[in-house]
Amino acid sequence: MRIQSLSLSDRPYQRACLLPIEEELKRRGHTVFQSSDPLPKDDVDGTIATTYLYLRKERCNKLKSPIFFSEHGVAIVKDGFRKFFHINADYMMQSGPIWEERARYVAPKYKGNLKVGFPKSDELFNNISNSANIRSDVIKELNLDPNEPIIVYAPTYYDPDCYNPGSTQMLETIESLCYKNLLVCLHDFDKVGEKLKGPRYIRTPNKNRYLLAADLLIGDFSSIVLEFAILNKPIVQVNPFPKPDHFYIWRERDYGIFQIGEIANNETVKNAVKRALEDPKQYEFLRKYWVERVFYNLGRASKVAVDYMEEVLK
Secondary structure (H helix, E strand, O other): OEEEEEOOOOOHHHHHHHHHHHHHHHHOOOEEEEEOOOOOHHHOOEEEEOOHHHHOOOHHHHOOOOEEEEOOOOOOEOOOOOHHHHOOOOEEEEOOHHHHHHHHHHOOOOOOEEEOOOHHHHHHHHOHHHHHHHHHHHHHHHOOOOOOOEEEEOOOOEEOOEEEEOHHHHHHHHHHOOOOEEEEEOOOOOOHHHHOOOOOEEOOOOOHHHHHHOOEEEEOOOHHHHHHHOOOOOEEEEOOOOOOOOOOOOOOOOEOOOOOOEEEOOOOHHHHHHHHHHOOOOOHHHHHHHHHHHOOOOOOHHHHHHHHHHHHHO
């Protein structure tokens, strides 16, 4: 097969989400063209995409081969199937049961749902047994204290009026906790983060290595929190907004509520982190519950994705 892999050139995170599928295709002897624009019909047998921009307006009219759409995140979307974006995809690589259920409810006539999983999570699941070695490597690389917990802060919420993720909201508070091994994994869109210097400000589209090394994640209500839950380690979810209701969620009109750890704000995050480190099993049930609801085929999603593509395109 000759497959084009479509993603915007300035969206490295989305490219990282397609990479596991690309690698599996190549392992099986197929040809993959990484492209930012649709290729001529005669050049390809199928297309994989992970950004809505390629399913908008007239762009999808240039895609004559079957389109396989793989979400670039697994945060819980209320509808699970957004017709404006999704209807132009021939096949939707659903990440897990909750999305497929919602998609079938919203668009019962759509027949393209595929029980794939989230390919980027394969690396996490398949390296659980090796996480201690990865942790040791990260400690050496960043000159961390081996006797202190590694805490990863991964802000992805944003000010709806200006796309500046959570470092603009809570970074100062998180850093004031004075944990020796604090790593800040910045979002691709974080313009404030571009000004931050130092090896502990992590800029990489694939943060799996640092998640595997971490003892605790401070996040919000986005995909990285659910991905980290695969490792069954403690999580603190933060809400930076001055709302009395802590279940206010970034882009709350689009996302459904999920809780997978203690929810904290600027005033309570210090004690929340302390409790999570002291009792890492406190939210274990919720972590396992959401992993079951969000992910199909843990550790095998890339292989399942290519299995479907080979079946459809044979």
